[in-house]
Amino acid sequence: MSTVQNRIDPATFAESLFEKMKHIHPGVADLELYEFQYSLKNLRPKEGGWAAVGLEPMAVLEKMVNDSSFYRGIQIKPSLGDKLVLDPQIVQLTNMLMVGLVAGEYPEEWVRRHFYFDLRSFFFLHRTTYFTPAVQAHLGGKPLRQFEKKQERFERTSAIGYKEFMEANAEVDGAFIESVRTVLAKRGAPLLVAIAGATAAGKTEIVARLRSALAGDGHSLTSIEMDNFLTDRDHREAEGIHSLGRAALHLELFLQALKDICAGKRIQTPRYDFITGGSSHDLQGRLLPGGKPVVVEPAEVIFMEGNFPFLIEEAAPLIGVKVVYLTDDPVRMQRKWRRDIDLRKKYEPAYFCNRFFKDQFLMAGQVYIPQLLLCDLVVDTTGAALWGTSEMAGQLGLEKPA
């Protein structure tokens, strides 16, 4: 780690950084310098100031932010006195990038390629790669449909509400809804549609709109909540079972339920209570005395939402359309500021920041990239593109654009 004391002038550090950061995040230009300094003050090392920040070579930083052990080491509830604070590694990374930008050690282009800056959190996060070469190959290398990237209008904002988010996605969402209509018309009912997507990508809302469109066409609809198949939390914790894998589920009940509903039968699924962490069913899949299962009536279109609806190998053949609904991390973070912090007041902001920083890389590796390799369709709201496998392109009667 190198230090750059002789290249940092404490008096002009904030001014220099302010100018650099306008190129990194255009929203910084909406701040007055004194407002920028208010935020910066929270990051400045108490001892030694900015000159005390040592810089790692770029290759070392790249390796670090692409290693899951770095994210596993992020604490989500570190505290100072009775106050939750940002994880020290997050602060250290941001401080390094800021000092490296001012000292000219890190080119702006390199910083932008690997990191994004969230204005409201006032820290840098690593850009998660979802479209890996393998994912691109699975999806034929090009989108089926490409629209204007209207989420670019959010580049100066700090928080995004759903109305403006929905307006920006109108074209790609419309193309997606039409695609599901086409598949339903070709394959016939019942059709099981599974939609996976990261937090605040817009899953719940697109499902609601899809339901409304299909109901308007006269189709009967229902939903299966994958979370209802979770086994008791105590059991999973005692056994060290990860909540994102098949071992976390009443697997037999889950597969049978999918088979039955796809055969047009009425089904009963377990019921999971997130508050108590208890399932209505025991580990052998038997309904507990007093347990109330969830009754799902047969329908023409069955929606399944969850973090990993098609990671279960045996379930995949039963699913008619496997969809990943993607929104880039910077936009999802801004949605969560408005939705989860401002409106729901659900988290303490430092906890939220630590958790968002920690989860995206890990979830991409464990859940979303594996599903991108298995899916039929990808709705990339930020890229304003609809992607599909060649089989799906054939079903939709779409050719890959040249």
Place this chain on the structure above:
Amino acid sequence: MTNKHPLDPARFSELLFESMQRINPGVNELEFYEFCYALDILTPEGGWASVVPEEKRAIEERIGNRDFFANIDIRQKVNGRNVLEEQITRLTRELFVGLVTGFYEEEWVAKYFYFDVRGFFFLVRTVYFTDAGVKHLGGKPFKAFEQRQQDFERRFEIGYKEFSEANAEVDEQFVDVIDGLVAVRGTPILVTIAGPTAAGKTEITASLRGRFESEGKKTTSIEMDNFLLDNDYRDGQGIASLGREAYHYDIFMQSLAGILRGEAITIPRYDSSVSSHDEHDRLKPGYQPITVQPADIVFLEGNFPFQNEDVSHLIGIKVVYLTDDPIRLKRKWKRDMDLRKKYEVSYFRNRYFRTQFLRAEDCYRAQMQVCDVLVDTTGAAVWLAPDAAVQYTTWQAGKQS
């Protein structure tokens, strides 16, 4: 539309959403489900049917009484977590139910209260313009402009750049008035700029200093907060932050006298709730005071009641710089919460709710009755006391001729 009872949870949310869009157009920016997320937090355990709205007169009486505000517990906690204080919660719930059931007319609610969308609670509209204040300022604004802060009505938070753009005309007029009054009244002169938190005092002071310095005059600024005693000491002694006992008052008075004699002065430094000086006015070991060089125009900023007789006679120009509470709250969401990350959200809401009425009563209404200049950024108007108006107009006429 369903035929369910208005206090049925689903029906209640729908009816309230419609009504609230009229109370605060910012609610239109929310999807219904987003509105429900915020409403869920306020839903009483016994449901909305458990909330009984009080008679309007009882509410008007309550919110006109300082005890109601003084008794707000800004650090109220449930299970160790800060919460929206129970009286504030109760008021918002009552207004919600009253609006949905028609027990309160929307006009009545809008007259006495405003709704902050991000905080998702009602606050009491503070009265700044009393008959006595308006009379002192000649009954009408000296000059009024287009009210451009109305563009912020749908916003959740406001940054300084857009705030300053909206105030450009009124601020420019104000700077010219001060320029004229300083020319007429002579230097060295002490100019006090009083105004509530986030009204824009610091920024307008910077503009004024820029104007004078471009004319070759020396300026300086003293922040009243620097004379505050340690926060812990004041809390321990039960000292309200507006009385002279909250300050290193002797140092303050000596400092004013010194700077008006054209001398450099050394004043305490207050940073992160701690003063550089102990309660006996002695510099603490290891702390650095602030040195203020003499200047032609000395600005004194803060929430101190400058109308008090012992200070008042030293002040050459008394300014009150006002911005309406809803706008200041939006500025504070941006500045103090998003950028500075200064407060916990419930504490912030409780404190803002509590303080505006008390500060207006203790400070601003009285100062408006003795000030030379009042700037109302929200109303986009500059008001002048009659003698100041005459002095400024004469100076302006002389400049033009």
